[in-house]
Each structure stands twice: as C-alpha cells, then as structure tokens.
Amino acid sequence: MKKAIVLTGITTTGTPHLGNYVGAIRPAIAASKNADVLPFYFLADYHALIKCQEPERVRQSSLEIAATWLALGLDTSNAVFYRQSDVPEILELSWLLTCVASKGLMNRAHAYKAAVADNEQSGEHDPDKGITMGLFSYPILMAADILLFNANKVPVGKDQIQHIEMARDMAARFNHIYGEHFILPEALLEEHGATLSGLDGRKMSKSYNNTIPLFEPEKKLRKLINKIKTNSLEPGEPKDPEGCTLFSIYQAFATPHEVTHIRQRYAEGISWGEMKQVLFEHINNHITPARERYEALLQAPEHIEEQLQEGAQKARDISVPFMQKLRKAVGISRISA
Template structure:
C-alpha cells in the first residue's frame, strides 16, 4: 500500500507556545505515529529569512522547535524530520518553478497584496516599498517544499489555502510543459482545530505578545496564568465559561468529564483565583514530563543535530534522484557521459 505523504513546515522565528502545541504540534505528533501515513515535517529556515534578519534568533528558534517536537514524542522512525536548508534540491526546484510561474499569479498572493495595500494606505508613492522578492515569491518556495516530495496532503490554516491552490497551478503548468512529474497537492483544513486565546483574550500569538511559552518554568507559568484577564464577577457569582480564556485553556487540555466538572464549578461561582490555580496545576502536570525531556535536549544539541541530519538523509534519498529526473525533463544534463 502506498502511504499518503503529508507535509508540514514549521517557520523558525520564535519559541513554541501553548497555542502552537494545541493547534498544530499535538495533532502532528499524533499523525507521526500513524502507520498509514508518511509524514514529512521540516524546519522552514529559508522561509524565516523573509520576516527575520536576526541570525541568532533563527538559530535559537530552530534549536528550540526541533527540541520541542522531539521532546513531545515525534516518531522519527515513521517520519522524515529535517531542516529545509539541508535539502538543497528544494532551492533548485524553486528556481525551475519560478521559470514557469506567471508573475500575475504572484501579484494575486494575499501577503503581497496586503503589503501593497498598506503602502498605499500610508500614502507611499512606491506601492512596493519595503517588499522583498522573498515575500513576493514566497508561494513558489512553498510550492517547491511540497512538490519536491509529491505531498498529496498539506495541513494548513485557512489563510494558507491560497498557497496550496497556487502550488497546484504551478505544478499543473510544469506538468503541461515538461510531462507529468508532480502530484497536485490538496489542502487539509482542520475545521475544528483548536485556537487558544492568549493573556489578553485575543488569539494567542507571538505578534500580540500575549503567548504562554510551551515549556516555561513552573514559576513563570504560574505568573503568566495569573496575568490572564478576567471579568469583575465575585466568588459565588455564577460565571459563563463561554468566551472565558481560563476555561478555553483548560478545555484544550482536559477530558470531557473534567471539562464538564469545571463547567459545573463555573455555574456555582468558582473564584477566578481558584480557577487560575486549577488551570496552572493541570497544564503544569500535563507538560512537566515533556519539559524535562526538552531541557535535557537543549543541553544536548549534538543529539538534535543528529536527528535532523538523519531526516535530511531520508529526504535527500528522494530529492537527489528526483531533481536529476527534473533536470533531464527541462533539458539540463551532461552532453556526454
């Protein structure tokens, strides 16, 4: 049986937080143990250069993200876990794809259009001011990530659907010119995927500065949870769990029975202080074993690198012969043996 290839990229520009864990990492770790799927997970360090020109930040983030996924139990025996920059064939394919991609298609990319609109709103004479070719051609590199391994399924958020559609367009154009080489990828949208609220009630995000780092120390975790905004209802007054950040965080980790019990406590008027203590203890107990493994891995960078290099070997066992085939297809080959 041919396994479905599922590919996910992780941008290396920050420290993983609880929202990342619940929304993306936890389901991906579970998928890594599915014998019917061939998962490809990669650190998208070249993509990170589009938004970040701080080398140390990218290096630190790469290390933290790799350690996080390994500490949480990623099954590397069933998964290809690699760093994008360790597979140079991806960049070569990106150029081949650039040469068949219409500029007009890239003009329609949401990120580019948003940047142009912002410039126009600010009264800039040059609508492209500050826009790099990295931002403009980002969807082409994303297409290369996907098409290099002929991933049939790509889990993405709704804001990334357009990029998968573009990858399909680009693959179709290449196939039309040079023959059938690429599978057309399909976007997999988690309609019921969990989105956590942050300290201020908005979506948890590094850009909002409202995130709770996944492996924060116990002391700092308690302090951050105590900072979560609540309303002014007193102890004993019934409280509505819907829309409550404390409840949504608890629900993301607890079982249905545990969640129902807390819902009952809300109706009885649980105090915010008690709820924050319950939430801290529950999350801390949940992540403590993985936090211990994470801290050990952060002290053993050689082991992290070994895992990434093993993933790169698996990836290049596919990419090296495939790029050779693609070179032949486009007419780049030796004149004689």
C-alpha cells in the same frame, strides 16, 4: 499499498507556545505515529528569513522547535524530520518553478497584496516599498517544499489555502510543458484545530505578544497564567465559561469529565484566583514530563542535530534522484556520458 505523503513546515521565528501545541504540534505528533501515512515535518528556516533578519533568533528558534517536537514524542522512525536548508534540492526546484510561475499569479498572493495595501493606506507613493522578493516569491518556495516530495496532503488553515492552490497551478504548468512529474497536492483544512486565546483575550500569537510558551519553568508559567485577563465578577457569582480564556485553555488540555466538572464550578461561582490555580496545576502536570525531556535536549544539541541529519538523509534519498529527473526534463544535463 503506497503510503499517503503529508507535509508540514514550521517557520523558525519564535518559541513554541500553548496555542501552537494544541492547534498544530499535538495533532501532528499523533499523525507521526500513523503507519498508513508518510509524514514530512521540516524546520522552515529559509522561510524564516522572509520576515526575520535576526540570525540568533532564527538559530535559537530552530533549536527550540526541534527540541519541542522530539520532547513531545515525534516518531522519527516513521516521520521524516529535517531542516529545510539541509535539502538543497528545494531551492533548485524553487528556481525551476519560478521559471513557469506567472508574475500575475504572484501578484494575487494574499501576503503581497496585504503589504501593498498597508503601503497605500499609509500614503506611500511606492506601493512596493519595503517588499522584498522573498515575500513576493514566498509561494514559489512553499510550492517547492511540497512538490519536491509529491505530497498528497498539506495541512493548512483557511488563510493558507491559496498557497496550495498556487502550488497546484505551478505543478500543472510544469507538467504541461515538461511532462507529468508532479502530483497535484490537496489542502487538508484544519477546521477542527483548536485555537487558543492569549493573555489579552485575543488569539494567542507572537504577533500580539500574548503567548504562553509551552515549556516555561513553573514559576514563570504561574506568573503568566495569573496575568490572563478576566472580568470583574466576584467569587460566588455564577460565571459563563463560553468566551472565557481560562476555560478555553483548560478545555484544550482536559478530559470531557474534567471539563464537565469545571463547568459546574463556574456555575457555582468559582473565583478567578482559584480558577487560575486550577489551570496552572493542570497544565503544569500535563507538560512536566515533556518539559524535562525538552530541557535535557537543549543540553544535548548534538542529539538534535543527529536527528535532523538523519531526517535530511531520508529526504535527500528522495529529492536527489527526483531532481535529476527534473533537470533532464528541462534540458539541463551532461552533454556527454
């Protein structure tokens, strides 16, 4: 039986935080061990350039993300783990897709429309001011990531369903012109993926500068948890766990039995200071083994690079012959043998 291909990209613009872990990394690590699936996980460093023009940040983020996934137990014997820029066929396919993608389709992309709307709201005469072709054609590069490996499923949040629909549109258009080459991918909606609140109560996101990095040292982790906003209820006063940032983070790392116990402590009026200590100890105990592996990996970048190169070779074992077929299909080939 042919394995289903599931593909996920991680943009290299930041340091992995607790929200990334519970919402995307943890379920993906578990999926990497599924023998019935062939998972592709890649560092989307070309995508990073769309919104980040800080070379050192992109390099450091690539290192930290790769070390994070390996430290947490990514099964690279089953999964294909690679850096986007190590597979040149992605960019080549991106151009082929650019030549069949309509500009009207790109005009409807959410990110582009949002950027135009921001310009219009700020009174700019040019609605395209500051918008690069990277941002405009971002969905085409994403489609190339997916279609090069004929991914069956692509895990996405609701805000990225449009990108999968666009990839399907480009694949269908290419197939119509040049024959059947691409499987039409399906969005795997992450409806049950956990979403954590950050230090200020809003969704944990580097855009809000309210994150708790996953592998912060103990002292910094404690300081950040102590900064989490709470209400003014005094010790001894019953507290509602629903909508409480401390509780939501604890719940994402705890067993059902532990959650039930903490709910009872809330009803009994646990103090915020005590709850922050409980949360710190629980998270610290949970991540310490992986943190130690992570720190060791940061000191051994050659091992990380070796893993990425092995993954790139696996990816190119697929992408190179497929790209040769696609070149022939569009008429780009040697004139003589």
